Amino acid sequence: DVAIGAMLATLYLDGYSPVVAGWARLMPAHAWLNLLGFMPLVVAGTLLHLYPTVLGTRIPAGSTVVGRIGRLAVGSLVVGPPFVALGYSLEADSLARGGAVIELVGATALVAYGLAVWRNRGHWTTDSEWHLAIVGHLSAAIGWLTVGVGLAAWLTLGAGADPAGWSIEVLIAPLGLGCVAQAIVGSWTHLVPSIGPGDAAIHARQRLLFARAARTRLAAFQVATLALLLSLSLDVGWLTFAGTLLAAVAGVGTLGLLLLALAEADRKSTRLNSSHANI
Numbered sequence: 001d002v003a004i005g006a007m008l009a010t011l012y013l014d015g016y017s018p019v020v021a022g023w024a025r026l027m028p029a030h031a032w033l034n035l036l037g038f039m040p041l042v043v044a045g046t047l048l049h050l051y052p053t054v055l056g057t058r059i060p061a062g063s064t065v066v067g068r069i070g071r072l073a074v075g076s077l078v079v080g081p082p083f084v085a086l087g088y089s090l091e092a093d094s095l096a097r098g099g100a101v102i103e104l105v106g107a108t109a110l111v112a113y114g115l116a117v118w119r120n121r122g123h124w125t126t127d128s129e130w131h132l133a134i135v136g137h138l139s140a141a142i143g144w145l146t147v148g149v150g151l152a153a154w155l156t157l158g159a160g161a162d163p164a165g166w167s168i169e170v171l172i173a174p175l176g177l178g179c180v181a182q183a184i185v186g187s188w189t190h191l192v193p194s195i196g197p198g199d200a201a202i203h204a205r206q207r208l209l210f211a212r213a214a215r216t217r218l219a220a221f222q223v224a225t226l227a228l229l230l231s232l233s234l235d236v237g238w239l240t241f242a243g244t245l246l247a248a249v250a251g252v253g254t255l256g257l258l259l260l261a262l263a264e265a266d267r268k269s270t271r272l273n274s275s276h277a278n279i
Helices: 002-013 017-021 023-054 065-090 093-119 128-159 169-195 200-211 214-234 237-278
Strands: none
Touching: 002 017, 002 023, 002 065, 017 023, 023 065, 023 093, 023 128, 023 169, 065 093, 093 128, 128 169, 128 200, 128 214, 169 200, 169 214, 169 237, 200 237, 214 237
């Protein structure tokens, strides 16, 4: 998806006449390959294994019902975008609409997989706010992915392969900030104190850092995503500014906690090196 989507954009920027002449219909194809092909697959492929892990349950085997739902999710997310892209390229309404339905099936299956895993979750007795931050961001990523895919499918189902019915603005907030950004935040919040450098004491301090204002940061991401979704869809300037500002504050605060957590491990390494040098 990335290779073909990037190739189309490169040929357009390079002035290749067939692509330039057909860019009106190739631009939605490019968007579907990258924004709805590559990114959802990265998130879904990661969450199939990471989501059960952070919920304290087993990763479903491929032979189980839940495992098959996971396969359906990934398989549909693989197949859908190329069909839609081909539909736009060939101006074939049936291909575009069929691919949109397949993509929507994939997103719905991912939600079903997440709900099935949630029902079998474990119950943590320590670091509740840290666990809340992880599970909250990863669950929100699944939810916003479904919103973004649903909006994209709705546009394509309504207009078919007509590029006049396509709009990328409505997808930026749910897929970019709501899905991808929160999947990354949830992942590093789990991984850094779990398998990152440092001993048990450092990991404990890192978990406390990531737990700071977890509920506030989690809520801020959701409100900012919703505000940007509405403002970019309806072209409301002040709401765009407010959503961007809130997203920036939440993002900077979360990134700051990550840097502090990494500094904890770095200080330990510096002390050890100094001790060895003295010896």
